[in-house]
Amino acid sequence: MKDKLKVIKEYVEEILSKEATGHDYFHSLRVMNNATEITVDLDVNLEVIKLACLTHDLIDKKVTNDIDKSKKELISKLEITGYSREVINNVVNIIENVSYSKGNVPESLEGKIVQDADRLDALGAIGIARTFAYGGNNNRLIYNPGSEDNSDSIYHFYDKLFKLTELMNTANARAIAKIRTDFMKEYLSTFYKEWDGKDLE
Numbered sequence: 001m002k003d004k005l006k007v008i009k010e011y012v013e014e015i016l017s018k019e020a021t022g023h024d025y026f027h028s029l030r031v032m033n034n035a036t037e038i039t040v041d042l043d044v045n046l047e048v049i050k051l052a053c054l055t056h057d058l059i060d061k062k063v064t065n066d067i068d069k070s071k072k073e074l075i076s077k078l079e080i081t082g083y084s085r086e087v088i089n090n091v092v093n094i095i096e097n098v099s100y101s102k103g104n105v106p107e108s109l110e111g112k113i114v115q116d117a118d119r120l121d122a123l124g125a126i127g128i129a130r131t132f133a134y135g136g137n138n139n140r141l142i143y144n145p146g147s148e149d150n151s152d153s154i155y156h157f158y159d160k161l162f163k164l165t166e167l168m169n170t171a172n173a174r175a176i177a178k179i180r181t182d183f184m185k186e187y188l189s190t191f192y193k194e195w196d197g198k199d200l201e
Helices: 004-015 025-038 046-055 067-081 085-095 109-120 124-137 153-159 161-167 171-195
Strands: none
Touching (some): 004 067, 025 109, 085 109, 109 171, 153 161, 153 171, 161 171
16 A cells, blocks of 8 residues: 555646746745754654644645635545544644744744744745746846845745745754855845946955
């Protein structure tokens, strides 16, 4: 009999196979790895955390046009795969509350860890790559210094990404976030120099 987690991995991979906004299958795997690192020395339900990490974007408006339908399909898949009602309820509760745009803080420690793990993948070198992938997919300019509508990708660093360290729920995630954010600030410093041609002086 196939491992249950592997079944869900394959399910997520199939759904997100053509996802090009930075919320793809590999993002889900990185989030799961982040969460595993964060949970060191913490007493948590790792099964719930891994499932929530893998599936957290399946009912997000950035990925699906029908959240209710996607939610029902996910629940059905988890049931068929053999997960208990308690586990399923916990997973769904977490993934409904991890999104930055909703402004929620999950009640459970497992939910807080998944939220932190997801936000960590928005930072550092990967975060930079994902920012421009999302921007390109949504027809955003890389940078428009004369714009007043703040719609370019560079603005996203200031509007969201640089705020994430202070929003982390756990000390472990906060420490990682600081390192990754410092890297992003160094990157932007170089970006502006190249944009203005000052690196050529």
